[in-house]
Amino acid sequence: MDLRFGDSEPTDEERAAVDSLLGPPESSWAGAARDGTDPADLRWARGGREARDRRDLLLPGLHAVNDRVGWISGGALDYLCRRLTVPPAEAYGVATFYAMFSVRPRPATVLHLCTDLACAAAGAGDLCAAVERRLGPGSGVRVERGPCLGLCERAPAALAVRAGRSELRATAVCAPATPDTAVHAATAPESAPAEPPPAAAVPQTGEPTLTLLGRIGTADPTSLDDYRAHGGYTALRRAFELGPAGVIREVTDAGLVGRGGAAFPTGRKWQATAAQPDHPHYLVCNADESEPGTFKDRVLMEGDPYALVEAMTIAAYATGAHKGYLYLRGEYPRALARLTHAITQARTRGLLGDDVLGQGYAFDIEIRRGAGAYICGEETALFNSIEGYRGEPRSKPPFPVEKGLFGKPTVENNVETLVNVLPILTMGAPAYAAIGTRTSTGPKLYCVSGSVDRPGVYELPFGAALGELLMLAGVRKGLRAVLLGGAAGGFVRPDELDIPLTFEGTREAGTTLGSGVVMAFDDTVPLPRLLLRVAEFFRDESCGQCVPCRVGTVRQEEALRRIVERTGPAAADDIALLREVGRAMRDASICGLGQTAWNAVESAIDRLGAYE
Incomplete structure (x- = not known):
């Protein structure tokens, strides 16, 4: 491997930032000064294989430098690459992939x-x-x-x-x-x-009917004792009573499906991972919610962090994992502080570590910070990011339950999905399945924002009507449109508020529930400009790996910009072009980003007559 290091040297601050993560270098091959005191340094390299096994520390290393200096110089990048035996060209590709990093000088x-x-x-x-x-x-x-x-x-x-x-x-x-x-x-x-406290984002705080949000505003999110006083760790104790197979059976019978938008049955995913003979197994919590309009996971992590720690422990126990990674949005500093504290306290009190609750089961959680990349919400792109590569989606199959993180069987769930496991185990699968509808069971969190008087996270059972939710949030007069599912979702008209908020109900209505985004817009919002911003978002966030998405998102933005600048009959050709580009992205893109980049624009044209 030709690493091709440059001549740039790190500053003392940059060197200290890397060493604070990796420890001091053991030899000049790893970046120590070559002072001639160790003759072996001049003859052979040491530690290369071990260093390559630490490739997954590349992203934390970039964070360490960026946190200390504010940007990542060529000298800092070279030094980090020497420590990890990573080709600088590859590390440069990783560093420039994320919006929160800069490889050019900038203020602190x-x-x-x-x-x-x-x-x-x-x-x-x-x-x-x-x-x-x-x-x-x-x-x-x-x-x-x-x-x-x-x-x-x-x-x-x-x-x-x-x-x-x-x-x-x-x-x-x-x-x-x-x-x-x-x-x-x-x-x-x-x-x-x-x-403001997390409860400020929960207009329903204090209502006795809340299941997922019940502790927010009533229990101290920094106190493990308070969490346990409000029912915490009851679910984990029952999980140990049931055993791994029993936990999976309960989750399956409850009908829990993924809350990130794909709605894949959680029990089936867990069973497929647990059955894999290859070891070790991994658990990954996807806390990188980056869909515009989504903030429910942030509120859960800030207001009830121990619930996520407990839920991850249960999921790992059921699937045979002993190591969990919590991939957290880089833009969530308070969630990072709360979860770091919660994990430390759980570890100190024997709720994480080599012997969880004295049951002989070992499990621990490591937080990995994202750095501003929407595409890392896709599970395989997230795995690449953790492993120290660009966050680009992988082709499937093989699926993550067979070959996921580090090529091993992996179960990946988002925060809301995992937190739903706690009431399933405490109230039992039949009682949980009785909430909602036959095919969409349990409670659901909705992120309501835009032209409403009481924006925030709302909890309702599946099956409630869209109008019922907007009435709770205080929708304002002059409602023009409602965006369901975020930038990757679709618009509905004000006369369609009877749509049931279930995966099947929104699908039958020709839209999507997605991760639970409900964004209202009144007639003061310029819709064409809003659609242009959607297109800009997807152009910025495309990883560029596949041609349909890399080129299609650019052409979509260009066409929408032309339409905004010259509205009227002349826009007809560009609308026809948008449809053609949108079909190509939907049919041929590797992952969901390109496949859904046209959804909101298409729905605005067809349902709202955005350019008439």
Whole structure:
């Protein structure tokens, strides 16, 4: 392998950042100074095989440098590559894949301003322009317009990140943001106002009917004792009573399906993984919710982190996994802090580690931070990201239950899916299956934002009507359209609010439930501009691996931009082109990003007459 290292040297800060993760280098081949004290250094390399086995530490290493310095220089990248025996060209491809990293010099402080759908409808354009005027060159702050920050219930949103040593590093979430509060967060993130509690995002807080959201606002999310006082770890104890096969049977009988949008039966996935003879097995929690309009997993992780830790332990026990990875959005600093604390406390109290609850079962969880890539929500792209490669989807088969993370059998679920396992075990499969409908069982979380008076996360049983949900959220007058499923979903008209919120009900209505996004838009929102933003989002987030998506998302954006600029009969040719490009992406793209990139635009044209 020709690694082709350059001549750039890391600074002391960059070297210290990498060494804080990997420990000091053992030889000059791994980046230590070649001072001649060890003659063997001049004759042979040591530790290459072991270093290559640590390729999965590439993403944490990039985070370490970015957190310390604010960007990743050629010298830092070379040093990290020497430590891990990774070709610099490959590491450069990984570093440039993620929106939160930069390989060009930039200030230590970066202010991310969301320009996606909910924020755009709430005036993000004016906010960005005002902030950019005040934080121009010389301010020491880099202002970056970017995709959804997962704060749609408090739009418009901003996130300030200041790099530095641990005592200087700071993040500040600012939502709803004004020019004054955003500038303050960027210039003094350590003194920015505290975020509202997670319960502020749950308008139903305190209602006795809540199942998944019941502890948010009533139990202290930082206290393991309080979690246990509110029923925590009852489900794990029952899981040990049932045994792995019994847990899978309960989940199967309950009818639980994935809550990320694909709606694949969870019990079947767990059974297929558990039955694989190849070991080790892995569990991966997909907490990288990046769909514009989605924030339910963030609220669960911030408001009830121990529930996710317990649910991951149950899933791992059922599928024979002893190691779990929690892949967390890089834009969720409070969720990172809450989960890090929860995992540490669970480990200290014997709820994670070599002997969970004294049952002789070993399991532990490692958090891996994403760095701003929507495509990593796709399970195989997520595996590549953890392994230290670009987050590009893999062709299937083989499926993850056979060859997933590190080529081993892997079960992957998102946060909401896993948290549903707790009530299944505490109330029993029949009682859980009695909630909702025959084919869509249990409660469902919905992320409601846009033109409503009470945005937030709502919990309703499957089968409730769309209009019922919007009435709870206080939909405003002049409703123009409702987007279901986020940017990859579809629009419905105001006269279609009787659609039942189930996977089969939305499918029969010609739309999708997706991950539970419900975004309302009134007649003050310019729909063509909104659709253009959808196209920009998919163009930015395409990984570029396959031609239909790489080229199609660009052509879709170009056509929509032309339509916005010259509305009228002249747009007919571009609409015909959009349909042709959309069909090609849907039929030939490797993964769901390209296959759904045309959905929202198509529904706006056909159901809303967006360009008439």
